[in-house]
Amino acid sequence: DQQVKQNSPSLSVQEGRISILNCDYTNSMFDYFLWYKKYPAEGPTFLISISSIKDKNEDGRFTVFLNKSAKHLSLHIVPSQPGDSAVYFCAASGAYGGSTLGRLYFGRGTQLTVWP
């Protein structure tokens, strides 16, 4: 059973515009959420995270929003750049910090393409 879902397998956005990637989860015990970016032939690279005590976290062009009541989070990239083209994975953990953070539940990913 997929506990983290990314329902859009792909997203195409023009350079300079906003990219919005969505993620839903089913397990109410999740309290730490992460976004990873993955290029072909590389491992996932951490992008940004948010704990359940917050509803927004911002880092440069990247902002993650968390709506706990809806069990939904989203990643906003503004402005989008061609170098952002990659697969984006949403992930969730049941414990904030500690070695239990090692177990992440991933979505299937969304392929973002940013065109000039």
Added chain:
Amino acid sequence: DAGVTQSPTHLIKTRGQQVTLRCSPKSGHDTVSWYQQALGQGPQFIFQYYEEEERQRGNFPDRFSGHQFPNYSSELNVNALLLGDSALYLCASSSPETTGPLHFGNGTRLTVT
């Protein structure tokens, strides 16, 4: 500062064979987790090693086993390979002392024919 390193990069095996994949964690990390990423899927948790013991395990059969060495490096062993074991195997490291995210290696691409 070396990140997570995995070897080999690619591997081709035949059904029924056994395979061993290796991982060295990021400097300062003592916990190693293994994930399997099948084509078109997100990474799936296999197991986690800390203090040379398996601490958590995902929904994988006993054909998947692992080991952690005193220097924190780790091995993933898969016995009696099936075609469905073909995937990218990712190693990730972390530390109980920090609350930072997992750091992943570039993975080992295993193809079972």
